[in-house]
Amino acid sequence: MAHPADPLTGLPHDERIRSRKLANGIATIIADASGLSKAEGQTLERELREAALALPGVTEARIAMTAAQVARTMIAIGSGKGGVGKSTVTANLAIALARAGKKVGIIDADVYGPSQPTLLGAHQKPEAENEKLLPVEAHGIRFLSLGQLVAPGHALAWRGPMATGALANLVEAEWGDVELLLVDLPPGTGDVQLSLIQRSRPVGAVIVSTPQDLSLIDARRAVDLFNKTSVPVLGIIENMATYACPHCGETSHPFGIGGAEEAAKALGVPFLGRLPLSLTIREQSDAGTPPAASDGLEAEAFAALAAKLLEAVAH
Structure with missing residues (x-):
């Protein structure tokens, strides 16, 4: 959940966001893609990037995807x-x-x-x-x-x-x-x-x-x-x-x-x-x-x- 002072508010898939930071116009977001297919992971990454770039003061969005290792x-x-x-x-x-x-x-x-x-x-x-x-x-x-x-x-x-x-x-x-x-x-x-x-x-x-x-x-x-x-x-x-x-x-x-x-x-x-x-x-x-x-x-x-x-x- 984003904090009130967090400049990166209103992003979709908030439950999957593990960290977010905005510095010098660069938004850095780490999201959890555990359990998603390859296509679903790509959609998550694209939607987060588009949403971040639409926010005031954001000129670049860097999205990092992580996933827990599946116990197979x-x-x-x-x-x-x-x-x-x-x-x-x-x-x-x-x-x-x-x-x-x-x-x-x-x-x-x-x-x-x-x-x-x-x-x-x-x-x-x-x-x-x-x-x-x-x-x-x-x-x-x-x-x-x-x-x-x-x-x-x-x-x-x-x-x-x-x-x-x-x-x-x-x-x-x-x-x-x-x-x-x-x-x-x-x-x-x-x-x-x-x-x-x-x-x-x-x-x-x-x-x-x-x-x-x-x-x-x-x-x-x-x-x-x-x-x-x-x-x-x-x-x-x-x-x-x-x-x-x-x-x-x-x-x-x-x-x-x-x-x-x-x-x-x-x-x-x-x-x-x-x-x-x-x-x-x-x-x-x-x-x-x-x-x-x-x-x-x-x-x-x-x-x-x-x-x-x-x-x-x-x-």
Whole structure:
């Protein structure tokens, strides 16, 4: 709040002004831009400058913008093997978390099959500012993908150091006010996983698996990797657990059911829930319109998983 003797009175956004001074016709204003997007911060700066220059005795306005550092929570999403729907789960889970009120981002670190641009329906190459990548926005979240760094249809023929170097650029991008950053890891337990853990120290990891024994064997290896590197496993998600016939409505379990839940109990990690083998999830996600962004049974399933994950992170 300005003091009565303050010559810089009547400025907009008074609650964001941290200091103000007028000397020799120069107005110096420091404003807090915490929680604002890049565009909103630029608007705040412009409006303060225009308002200051309109005051008597002001010939120059110097505006400094500050922002509190966002406390960001990074969560690794992994699987022991490919083909279990990890990337689809990551995209929809991120959207569900955003609909729950969180500011969410995704890093698509899957060197062997970066699919987030397709799942989120956004293929544009990210821009850069001050040598930092600017995440692309889609469905209420922000994301960056290794797939955005190469031409469509071209393979990422990178050796370990190249992949881990590119991953560092994604991690160190301009994430702004993102609170939760989900990292879609490649399957397995290789260089990318180890590099992420060593450089960025995720607060926890989520493992995605189907109920079948072959997937669970590899999921246990993924859990073991995170245990050995002191990254808490926040839980296991069982994907493709049930299938409801669209014609007769009968429910079947093509990959079995309950295997991931039993594995979670045996490993002493939380079980976050299960997702169905759903044509809707597959079709809408492949079309770039993930079902978590709309309403329906699939969106409710992802919302339930998001709530469980938030609960796990809080403990």
